[in-house]
Amino acid sequence: MSAVLSGHGLGLAFGPTTVLHDVDIALDPGEIVAVLGASGSGKSTLLHVLAGLLRPDAGSVELDGRRIDHLADRERSELRLRRFGFVFQLGDLVPELTVVENVELPLRLTGVARRLARSQAMEILADLAVADVAARRVNEVSGGQAQRAAVARALVHRPAVVLADEPTGSLDTVTGELVLEAFVRAARAVGTAVLLVTHEARVASWASREVQLRDGCVVAPATTS
Secondary structure, three states: OOOOEEEEEEEEEEOOEEEEEEEEEEEOOOOEEEEEOOOOOOHHHHHHHHOOOOOOOEEEEEEOOEEOOOOOHHHHHHHHHHHEEEEEOOOOOOOOOEHHHHHHHHHHHOOOOHHHHHHHHHHHHHHOOOHHHOOOEHHHOOHHHHHHHHHHHHHOOOOOEEEEEOOOOOOOHHHHHHHHHHHHHHHHHOOOEEEEEEOOHHHHOOOOEEEEEEOOEEEEEEEEO
16 A cells, blocks of 8 residues: 655754654555654654654655655645644644634635535534534633544544644543544544654554654654554
């Protein structure tokens, strides 16, 4: 199976500090890959490079076999909007909007009609068992509900890739397990590749494969769970 997203020989430094060194990584459609490592190992930087938020100093990033790291900022932004989904530790929902309005955003920004966007957003919120809080604003729901809404937003437009950076880091164990279960089930159902950045072995156990980073280098590229 051809990789949907891959990085080859990725290197990046901030001043004299090397953050990534000769990193190779690839995700197949429907595959969930966990990137493990201690704080400062380069996990989040790798995610940002793969997303086109940072340009690598060395190496290349490819989406569906097309190199994307050298594209103009506008082209990379368009790719992120249409082909990527993102989940972060604190969800990063827009506080001024309701839950369902947050989930609709990727669809509305790509020109989907309001009624259809609302229907699709409500459908995925129902799948993630948070449709009952759809009309509430972000500060009116629990952390677990907000994080499941963030997962819904990341998946509603059926992206090729979801990049998740410590998506359960702010949650208790039980709520985190619920989020991961819903996240993994939904991602696999639509064939989305998932890169799951975490420092917890418990979270990584939900992935089909692990990549270990240490000081910006891959030390365990393909451990099968």
